[in-house]
Amino acid sequence: MAYRVPRHPRVEHRTRRQNRLAGLTGLVLLWILVLIMALVAERGIGRQHLPWKSLSVVDPVGMATRIKAARAGKDPATCRAILRKAGLSYEEAPDKTDGGFCTVRDALKIDGGMAALAPTDAPMVCKEALALSIWERQVVQPAAYEVLGQGVVALEHYGTYSCRRMYGKTAGPVSEHASADAIDLAGFRLADGQTVYVARDWNDPGPKGQFLRRVRDGACRVFITTLSPDYNAEHRDHFHLDMHGWNKCA
Template sequence: MAYRAPRHPHIEKHARHQTLLARIVGLFLIWAIVGVMALLAERTIPAQHLPWKTLSVIDPIGVATKAKAARTGEDPAACRAVLTQGGMTFKEVQEVSADGMCQVRDAVRFTGGMAPLKPSDVSMTCKEALAVSIWERQVVQPAAFEVLGEAVVAIDNYGSYACRRIYGQAEGPISEHASANALDVAGFKLANGETVSVLRDWNDPGPKGRFLHRVRDDGCRVFITVLSPDYNAAHANHLHLDMGGGALCR
């Protein structure tokens, strides 16, 4: 007959209680550590690096900026609140629907608060506008002062909305321009009257070329997709900045 170890119900019950208590204490310690770490993060880490902190146009670019801009941009009220708190002024834009393929919703048009877009009648989704405002404030202007010694007073562009597929092809994916969720930047006008052109100055080894590469590189920390002359010939004359495509920085 096989040996059976004697049972001790009282000891077994006590062991179960001890195990349960150990688990409770372990969970309490884990949550206590998490709480202390969160408290330390709140007090020591800048808001732009914390994904749970409210996005602000006046905060420098941080590791959480792109994710917060994408998330905030999906909420029409929150998006407009961040723009307003950042000193941006804008007008609401009527919804557009065309060809059963293109729809523009939740769009705005800047009227002040940043270097004006030229032409000025640029309508874009609030999410795109939010990213553009952060880019202008925290990337373009600092780079202009540090590299060129001048402020940017206007941003030349080829527009945001265009009802088409990518590259204007008859078939294939629909462009982010079809929902006004992208902006094509052609160049910049400086306070001293000089201009910086993507087409003319991209390969310039001097300050203008360095400035363009910097606003492209740091733009990748704000926008989901950034395409430049380094990407292909179709972008030889502009920087494509959008908040809806796949993550790409070229």
Template sequence: MAGYRVPRHPHVDHEVRHRSRLARYAALVILWLIVLLMAFIAGRKIADQHLPWKPLSVVDPVGLATRVKAARAGADPKVCRGIMSRAGVAYVDVPERTEGAFCQLRDAVRLEAGLARLEPVDAPMVCKEALALVIWERQVVQPAADELLGQHVASLQHYGSYACRRMYGQPDGPVSEHASADAIDIAGFKLADGQTISVASDWTDPGPRGQFLRRVRDGACRVFLTTLGPDYNAEHRDHFHLDMSGGSKCA
């Protein structure tokens, strides 16, 4: 039977293709219905801070989606400022400027009230960094201080936010996130009674002071995109580096 060809039936072939397309469309519709149903159930049963499609609120505890939502909200200057304003955070816009070959201040604010005082007070930050700092202070730092130290934190002591330099102050190499005011280095916490909890001296303390520092470091990892501290390297032995840029890193 050399050269035999199976007879074609155009009408039957068309019907098979038509039914195959209908089956694919039906499967796609069913899949979307399942997704929408799951989203509806999640929205009613799961807290907003765990759901990435829910609006970010500073009053919500830190959840699974907080870091993603903070980075997304912070990318829009109006949204970022609106969230802070609704939370009672006072800030002033910092004029844009460029310094050197790679340093710039753009979309930066200076926090003035609505969280523990910053020391020094001059700490310009891009809005997404400021927003993350507010969330961390309210939902991580203050609850940890109340629970472990029995009082609130009166001020956040830092080594700076904006600095026109490369990483580790080297003459060459990657540009630091500080060069765009997208980072802050937290060195310590002054308590209501005047005591100071220092990263440099209290990190290894086995008591409440060290427990507090580890609690707030771990909490920062759930808010900031990058959190680096004494466990990361010797350069961070005396502070927490917190920034909202680049990939996820917690150390």
């Protein structure tokens, strides 16, 4: 007969109890550590880096800005309240379904409180408007003053809503423009009337080129997708900025 290790019920019971106690102790210590870290974060880390803090357009861009903007954009009332609190004004854009695969819901048109959009007819979903307003206030304007010595008065664009597939193809993935969740930013009009264009100035080694690269890099921290001339030839003349899908910065 095969040898069987003798059982000791009292020893086994004590071992199981000790294991349970060790597991419970470890769990309690873990939660204590989490609590301590949360308290330290509350006191020593800026709210822009903490995902559980509410979003504000006046906060600098932080590690949690993009996450909070995307989350706030899921609730139309919350999103609009953040815009109003920051002093932005807007008009509601009508819902629409077009072309069999293009649907716009929860869209608005910003008409005050930031650099003007040119053309003004730029409907976009609220989370896109929210991200755009943060980028304009916390990235574009500071970069303009520091690099170019003046502010930006208008953002020139190629459009927000467009019922089409990506790259205008007849088949394939639907563009984010088909849901008004993107803007193609072509250039910036400065206070003194000068302009900075992606197509013309992207490779400029001087201040205009430096400004464009700085605002592109800043957009990568606010928008979920940021595409520039570094991405491909189709984006040689604009920045594509949207709040959908997976993080991409190029």
